[in-house]
Amino acid sequence: MTTQRVVTVASPEILRGHFTAGDFGGRAEAGYNLGLDEGVSLTPYAAIAGNSFSAPAYQESAVSGPSSFALAYAAQTYGLLHTELGGRLGQNFAMGSDTVAAEIHAAWSHQFVDNTASNASFQSLTGSGFGVSGAIIPRETADLGAGLKVTGAGGFSGGARVDSQLGGGFTAVSGSVNIGYSW
Secondary structure, eight states: OEEEEEEESSSEEEEEEEOOOEEEEEEEEEEOOEEEETTEEEEEEEEEEEEEEEEOOEEOEEEESOOTTOEEEOOEEEEEEEEEEEEEEEEEEEETTEEEEEEEEEEEEEESOOOOEEEEEETTSTTOOEEEEOOOOOSEEEEEEEEEEEEOTTSEEEEEEEEEEEETTEEEEEEEEEEEEOO
16 A cells, blocks of 8 residues: 655645555354244354454655655554354245345454554654554444345345444444355
């Protein structure tokens, strides 16, 4: 990623920096599908998920003007780990030769690691260090979601899903739409 910003305090400065960050994550989940009725299932589950984000050292340089307000920070790796305990309720409906699958889920999530703080400084201003924090996710949250998927007899499928994470003054909502083909 390349950044460029303009600072106009005493004289105009155009500052540029470049970095390539890495992100790696994984999830393991186990559950048991309880068939409640024809096409209806309840699946209690437990999951653990982790994520590691590595930001390299970053330093801005002046494209034009002095570099009085050029930022710099050291390399940093952030790790996040959380567990979930919840359930999914799903039902399949026949619609001609197609199948419609509807699902809702609810889970309790516990965050084990929540430190996303980093220190930065202005390169030419001695003692100008300051802290920067990312979004802080509460340790305990509720995860809620719903989805709908249509699978055709010819192998085509499409769906939509919305998920949310709620807790302690924190709300995150995400949505996705997908299409697919299986052969």
